[in-house]
Amino acid sequence: MTVPDARVREISLLVSGARKSYNGTPALRGVDLAVARGTIHALAGGNGSGKSTLIKLLAAVESADDGTVEVDGAAEQLHRLTPSGSHGLGLRFVHQNPGIFDDLTVAENFGLTLGFPRRLAGIRWSRLNKRVAENLERFEVDARPTQRAGDLRPATKTMVAIARALSDPDDADAASHRVLVLDEPTASLPSHEVDILLEALRRRADAGQTILYVSHRLGELRSLASDITVLRDGLVVAARPLAALSEHEIVELMAGEPLEEFYPVVPQRSGVEQPALSVAGLSTGPLLDVELTVRRGEILGVAGLLGSGRSTLLRSLFGDAPAEAIVEVGGEPVERWSLEEAMSRGVGFIPEDRGQDALFATMSVRENSTIANLPAFVAGGRLRRRKELSEYESQAGKLRIKSASPELPITALSGGNQQKVVLTRWLQRSPGTILLDEPTQGVDAMARAEIYSELRTIAANGTAVVIASSDFEELSNLCDRVVVLRDGRIVAELAHAEASIPALVSHCYASQEGRP
Amino acid sequence: MTLSPSTKTVAEPEATIAAPRHLGDIGERFGLVALVVVVWLLFAVLPESSAAFTSAANVQAILANTPVVSIIAIAAIFPLICGHFDFSVGATAVASSVVCAAVQSQGAPLVLAIVAAVVAGGLVGLVNAVLVARFHLNAFVVTIGMATLIPGLVQWYTGGVDITSGIDQSLRDFGSLQWLGVPRGIWLLVVVAGVCWFVLSQTPLGRRLYAVGINPSAARLVGIRVDRTVFISFLASGTLAGLAGVILTARNGGGLVGSGTDLLFPALTAVFLGATAITPGRYNVLGVIIGVVFVAVSVSGLRLSGAADWVPAVFNGAALIIAVALSTFLSRRSKTE
Numbered sequence: 001m002t003v004p005d006a007r008v009r010e011i012s013l014l015v016s017g018a019r020k021s022y023n024g025t026p027a028l029r030g031v032d033l034a035v036a037r038g039t040i041h042a043l044a045g046g047n048g049s050g051k052s053t054l055i056k057l058l059a060a061v062e063s064a065d066d067g068t069v070e071v072d073g074a075a076e077q078l079h080r081l082t083p084s085g086s087h088g089l090g091l092r093f094v095h096q097n098p099g100i101f102d103d104l105t106v107a108e109n110f111g112l113t114l115g116f117p118r119r120l121a122g123i124r125w126s127r128l129n130k131r132v133a134e135n136l137e138r139f140e141v142d143a144r145p146t147q148r149a150g151d152l153r154p155a156t157k158t159m160v161a162i163a164r165a166l167s168d169p170d171d172a173d174a175a176s177h178r179v180l181v182l183d184e185p186t187a188s189l190p191s192h193e194v195d196i197l198l199e200a201l202r203r204r205a206d207a208g209q210t211i212l213y214v215s216h217r218l219g220e221l222r223s224l225a226s227d228i229t230v231l232r233d234g235l236v237v238a239a240r241p242l243a244a245l246s247e248h249e250i251v252e253l254m255a256g257e258p259l260e261e262f263y264p265v266v267p268q269r270s271g272v273e274q275p276a277l278s279v280a281g282l283s284t285g286p287l288l289d290v291e292l293t294v295r296r297g298e299i300l301g302v303a304g305l306l307g308s309g310r311s312t313l314l315r316s317l318f319g320d321a322p323a324e325a326i327v328e329v330g331g332e333p334v335e336r337w338s339l340e341e342a343m344s345r346g347v348g349f350i351p352e353d354r355g356q357d358a359l360f361a362t363m364s365v366r367e368n369s370t371i372a373n374l375p376a377f378v379a380g381g382r383l384r385r386r387k388e389l390s391e392y393e394s395q396a397g398k399l400r401i402k403s404a405s406p407e408l409p410i411t412a413l414s415g416g417n418q419q420k421v422v423l424t425r426w427l428q429r430s431p432g433t434i435l436l437d438e439p440t441q442g443v444d445a446m447a448r449a450e451i452y453s454e455l456r457t458i459a460a461n462g463t464a465v466v467i468a469s470s471d472f473e474e475l476s477n478l479c480d481r482v483v484v485l486r487d488g489r490i491v492a493e494l495a496h497a498e499a500s501i502p503a504l505v506s507h508c509y510a511s512q513e514g515r516p
Numbered sequence: 517m518t519l520s521p522s523t524k525t526v527a528e529p530e531a532t533i534a535a536p537r538h539l540g541d542i543g544e545r546f547g548l549v550a551l552v553v554v555v556w557l558l559f560a561v562l563p564e565s566s567a568a569f570t571s572a573a574n575v576q577a578i579l580a581n582t583p584v585v586s587i588i589a590i591a592a593i594f595p596l597i598c599g600h601f602d603f604s605v606g607a608t609a610v611a612s613s614v615v616c617a618a619v620q621s622q623g624a625p626l627v628l629a630i631v632a633a634v635v636a637g638g639l640v641g642l643v644n645a646v647l648v649a650r651f652h653l654n655a656f657v658v659t660i661g662m663a664t665l666i667p668g669l670v671q672w673y674t675g676g677v678d679i680t681s682g683i684d685q686s687l688r689d690f691g692s693l694q695w696l697g698v699p700r701g702i703w704l705l706v707v708v709a710g711v712c713w714f715v716l717s718q719t720p721l722g723r724r725l726y727a728v729g730i731n732p733s734a735a736r737l738v739g740i741r742v743d744r745t746v747f748i749s750f751l752a753s754g755t756l757a758g759l760a761g762v763i764l765t766a767r768n769g770g771g772l773v774g775s776g777t778d779l780l781f782p783a784l785t786a787v788f789l790g791a792t793a794i795t796p797g798r799y800n801v802l803g804v805i806i807g808v809v810f811v812a813v814s815v816s817g818l819r820l821s822g823a824a825d826w827v828p829a830v831f832n833g834a835a836l837i838i839a840v841a842l843s844t845f846l847s848r849r850s851k852t853e
Contacts (some may be wrong), residue, residue: 318737320736339737340741343739351734351737353825354729357733358737359734360726360727360729360733360734361731362797363726367723371740372738372739374720374723375720382714382718384717425738481549
C-alpha cells in the first residue's frame, strides 16, 4: 500500500483540501497537511485559526464539508469519516486531559479501552497484566501494570495514555503504521514534567513513531518537531522545516502582522522604589520563614519546582493560606492579614487552575468580569448592567478580548480569552499588587503576548506584579526580578540581567556545581 | 451598549454559534409559558373538563392555591441557587401555619400571630443555616432530617388535632376573598415575588448567591464570603416558608396538622421547571411562578376531566423528573457551548 509517486520522504499522513464551515462561517478553507513518516510534525495557530477544527475532523468528532485524509496510502473522504473509520486508518489521539482514571490501576486503565481478557464470567487479570507489561516496556513507560494510576507522575500518566492509544492486541508492530495526534499534551503539566514527557516523545520519534503535535508552546514545538504547519483564519500560511523559522517569525505568521517584541521591553530600573507588599517570617505549608518585598512598578517572578511552595506563597500573599507572618502594605504593617483585608488593600489574585478556581462556567463573560467589583456598579440599590458593560468593554478593548457578545457564557471563549476576562476582574479594581499563578497556562501565544504587554503597562503605572510560573522562558524574559523558591525557602534573587534560563534551572534544581 | 468596533471579526467558530441561536433562545425562554397555554387550551376544549375547567370558580380556585406553593418554591430556590437542597420548606410552612393558628387560639392579636409564624420559619432556617453554613453538614441530609423532625414536633404539640378555633376573621377573609377580582393572596405573592426577583437578579447579593452556587472555590477567591452567603440563603428560605405558613392558615381557616410533602413536591417541581424558563439553566423567580401555574393548571384539569385518583400523583412525579432532567440538560449545555 505505498503511494506510487516517488517522494523524498515517505508521507504517513496526508490531508488535502479540508473544508469546514460553522453556520456559513468558514473555519477551514481548504487546508493541506503532510506529515512525514517517523517525524514529529508541529501544528500551530492562534485562536480561531482552525487548528482544533482540523483535529476534530481527523478524529471524526465533527464532520467535514470537503477534503480527504490519507494514512499510509489508505484514503477516505473526510466528510464520510467516522470515529471508527479514523481509528481504522490508524489515527490515534491523546488529548490534553489524557483520560486516565486515578483510582484505577494502570492495567485497568488499559482494559477500559482495549477490553479485558475474559474467562467465563471473570477477568483474566494475569493475562491482562502480562499484556500491559509488554506494552509498557515496548513504549518505555516507567510504570507497572498493578500500580494505581494516581500514584504516577503526571508525565508518566500521559505516556500511559500514549502507550494505550498505540498498543494493538493483535499486532505488536502496528505502532509504526499509526499516526499519533497529541493535542496540547503539556498544557496542564508543570515544567519539569514537560521535559520528561518531551524526552519520552523524542525517543518514540527516534523509534519511528509518526506524531502530529499541537501546542501553544512554541519553545516546546521548536525543541521537538522537525516540521511545522501554521494555520491562520482557516488557511495554511506556512508549511516548512521548523529549523528555518525563529519563534518570533512563527508568532508573526500566526498573527498575520508584524509583532513588536513577543515580550515587552524590560525597562531600566531607577534604583529606590517604594514597597507595595511585603511579608516577613512567613511559614505555612511548605514555606519556611520566607521574607519577600514586592516593589511598586516591578514585575517579580517566582520560580520553583512543583512543591517548592510557589502557589502557597502567592496564596499567602493574598491572605488565603492560614499563616503566621508580618505583612506590610505600602510600608504600613497590617494586623490579621486575610483575604478580605488583602482585597480591600488593593491586592488581586489569579489562581493557577482556571476552571476550578476562577471561572463561573454558566455565567456570562460580563458577569465573570465584574464579579470582584460588584459595589462599583450599584446605583439606587441596583446593579446597573450598562455600567458593567461599559467597564467590561473598556477592559476588553485594552486586552483585545475576542467574544462575539459579552453575554455569551465564559466557557464559549478560548483559554486565552477566558484568562483575559479573569484578568479584567482585577484590572478594573486598579490593583496595587496583582498576584498571578501560572497566568499563561493553556493560553495561546498571541494572547500571551497581549497579556504580557498589559502587565508591563500596569507595572509602568505603578502596580506591583507577581508571577509564579513553571515556564522559565517566561520568567527570564518578562520579569524585572526573579526569586527562586526551593524546599520552601527563597534560595536566590536574580535581577533581570542575571535571570537567564540556565541560571533559573540550576537554582531550581539545586545543581551540585556549587553555585553561589 | 454597542460592541467595540475595534474588535476584529475573525472566523471564530464560537462566535458563529451565537447569532442563529436567537430564535431558539426565545423558544427556550418562553417554552414553559407556551406549554401552560397549550395545557390550558387542551382542558378547555376537552369535553370531559371544558365546562368546569373554564368556569370562573375554577380559575379562582387555581389562583387562590398559587400563593402558598409559589412562596414555598421561591423559598426553596435561595439555597438551591447557592448549591444546596432545602427539603424542609414544606414542613416549615406547615409548622408556621400551626404556630400562627395556635397563637391566635390563645387569644393573642393577629399581628403577633403573624410575626410568631414568620419568626418560627426563620428559626428553622437559622438551624439549617448553622448546620450547613457553620458546621458544613450536608444540606440534603440536614433538611430531610428537619422535614421529618418538624412534623413530629407539630404532631406532639397539637396531639394530632387541627387548630381551627379563634382564627381572626380578617385572616380568613384574606384567604378566601378577593381584591380587584383576584384572590387577596395573589397580591401578597406579587409583592414577595417582586422583592425576591429584585434581590436575586438586580443586587450584588443575588449575583453572589449565584456565584457561590456555580463555583464556591472561585467565589471565595473573588472575595465573596461563601459561608455567610449560604447562611443568608437558608435564613431567607426559612423566613419565606414561614410567610407561606401564614397564607396557609388563611386558606385553611386554621392550622392543619400535616407533613408538608403535599406542598413540597409541587413546589420542587415548579422550581426545576422554572429553571428551564426565562433565564434557562438558572433558578429564577418568574420561572418558578410559571412552573407553579403549570402544575396547578394541569392537576386541576386532570381532576376535572375525571382522571382517576392516581393520575395527578403520577403526573406530579413525572413532571418533577422531567423538570430536573430539562434543567440539568440546559445548565450543562450552557456550560459546554
